[in-house]
Amino acid sequence: MSQTGERPASLAYPWFVVAILMVAYVFSFVDRQILNLLVGPIRADLGISDTQMSLLMGFSFAIFYTILGIPLARIADAKSRRGLIVAGIVVWSAMTALCGLAKHYWQLLLFRIGVGVGEAALSPAAYSMIADYFPPERRSTAMSVYSMGIFLGSGIAFLVGGLVVQYSVAQGTVLLPLLGEIRPWQMVFLILGASGIVFSFAFLLVREPKRQGVVDGQDSLPFSEVVSYLWANRRAVLSHNVGFAMMAMCSYGTTAWIPTYFIRSHGWTAAEIGVVLGLQVVVFACAGIIIGGRIADRWTRQGRSDAAMRVGVLSGIVTMIGGATYLLAPNGTVAAVALVVPVFALAMPFGAAPAALQEIVPNRMRGQTTAVYLFMTNMIGLGIGPTAIAVFTDYVFSDDSMLRWSMLIVASISLTGSMAILLSGMKPYRAMHARLHAG
Numbered sequence: 001m002s003q004t005g006e007r008p009a010s011l012a013y014p015w016f017v018v019a020i021l022m023v024a025y026v027f028s029f030v031d032r033q034i035l036n037l038l039v040g041p042i043r044a045d046l047g048i049s050d051t052q053m054s055l056l057m058g059f060s061f062a063i064f065y066t067i068l069g070i071p072l073a074r075i076a077d078a079k080s081r082r083g084l085i086v087a088g089i090v091v092w093s094a095m096t097a098l099c100g101l102a103k104h105y106w107q108l109l110l111f112r113i114g115v116g117v118g119e120a121a122l123s124p125a126a127y128s129m130i131a132d133y134f135p136p137e138r139r140s141t142a143m144s145v146y147s148m149g150i151f152l153g154s155g156i157a158f159l160v161g162g163l164v165v166q167y168s169v170a171q172g173t174v175l176l177p178l179l180g181e182i183r184p185w186q187m188v189f190l191i192l193g194a195s196g197i198v199f200s201f202a203f204l205l206v207r208e209p210k211r212q213g214v215v216d217g218q219d220s221l222p223f224s225e226v227v228s229y230l231w232a233n234r235r236a237v238l239s240h241n242v243g244f245a246m247m248a249m250c251s252y253g254t255t256a257w258i259p260t261y262f263i264r265s266h267g268w269t270a271a272e273i274g275v276v277l278g279l280q281v282v283v284f285a286c287a288g289i290i291i292g293g294r295i296a297d298r299w300t301r302q303g304r305s306d307a308a309m310r311v312g313v314l315s316g317i318v319t320m321i322g323g324a325t326y327l328l329a330p331n332g333t334v335a336a337v338a339l340v341v342p343v344f345a346l347a348m349p350f351g352a353a354p355a356a357l358q359e360i361v362p363n364r365m366r367g368q369t370t371a372v373y374l375f376m377t378n379m380i381g382l383g384i385g386p387t388a389i390a391v392f393t394d395y396v397f398s399d400d401s402m403l404r405w406s407m408l409i410v411a412s413i414s415l416t417g418s419m420a421i422l423l424s425g426m427k428p429y430r431a432m433h434a435r436l437h438a439g
Contacts, residue, residue, distance in 0.1 A: 029153025073371030092118025097193025144293025144351025162274015239425020248381025266332030292348030
């Protein structure tokens with residue numbers, strides 16, 4: 001493929017690019033999710049509550065991740081997407097390293113905001129690049145492979161986090177030159193930050209794809225024009241965005257508290273649940289997102305343009321059954337076995353969902369449209385999900401042992417809302433898809 005290049009007949013190089021982008025996503029989710037296994041040591045060192053901890057997990061990260069995602073996506077629609085991604089990796093990796101130097105809650109909160117700022121550059125640019133490298137009938141699978149980074153990163157975070165907690169009990173603080181005393185949970189942030197900066201050099205092997213369906217020299221559309229287009233098709237767009245955002249609320253919310261649930265309700269150690277959950281996420285969530293993408297591609301080839309919405313509804317039904325089973329399980333072993341079902345099912349739509357957006361907007365709107373989708377998904381999913389569960393535990397039940405009921409209530413509300421919204425949006429989505437492709 002040439003530097004300016006056209007879509008190649010062979011997809012070998014595009015799949016190589018997807019692999020590089022997926023590893024970047026893995027790094028971003030390790031940095032993002034590592035806190036979920038470090039609730040105990042961070043609460044102990046900083047003297048904070050579940051609600052304060054949830055703000056570190058979700059809202060502090062999500063608010064700037066989502067707001068800055070829109071202007072960064074406009075850059076992705078007009079300038080070098082590869083360059084934008086590299087800048088984002090450097091910023092979020094540096095901020096992750098600074099989390100390892102935090103001595104107070106407000107410092108950690110500030111640096112978590114910085115992580116969100118850097119990570120906002122990745123997905124809009126990555127989805128846009130993948131859409132230009134692959135034909136429509138292969139995009140859901142390609143984007144599912146990229147999105148597999150969510151679950152590989154989360155699984156690695158749980159595995160590493162569990163080992164860090166185990167190490168902290170045995171070793172205590174570490175004395176480093178220039179930095180002084182470093183707690184083990186701080187050490188993991190320093191290592192992750194340095195690793196991310198080194199990885200950014202891999203993008204020297206990535207070439208910017210030619211934008212498909214675009215007149216040469218055409219600049220990105222103003223955001224106001226993008227908003228006008230989306231508002232004119234608001235029933236389809238809002239049903240898609242809000243429906244999957246409600247599903248993300250269940251995913252982010254429960255995942256943030258699953259380790260603590262096993263520790264409080266079943267007496268497991270952080271290391272034990274870290275290994276079990278990490279392996280489940282790496283194996284079953286990755287399988288779920290690939291199978292979900294394959295199902296969506298198959299339904300698309302059969303002429304069902306609303307395939308992603310259908311996958312979302314299927315995911316919601318299976319997750320509700322499996323979620324209730326593991327949260328109400330009589331012991332930890334039964335809970336761990338039952339957890340496989342929602343881990344698999346919740347992953348299914350999150351490659352197909354962004355792929356579906358690429359099919360209903362013109363090329364020069366793809367990055368900004370994806371940023372709007374990520375705004376909804378992360379503000380509702382990541383910003384509200386973990387904190388909603390913590391609020392139920394701290395202020396409704398006022399009892400740490402009631403965490404399982406907080407998780408069950410929030411998950412049930414979010415999944416029911418998600419399925420209802422996705423079902424209502426299928427017909428408008430099909431109509432929007434038909435109008436664009438007819439034009």
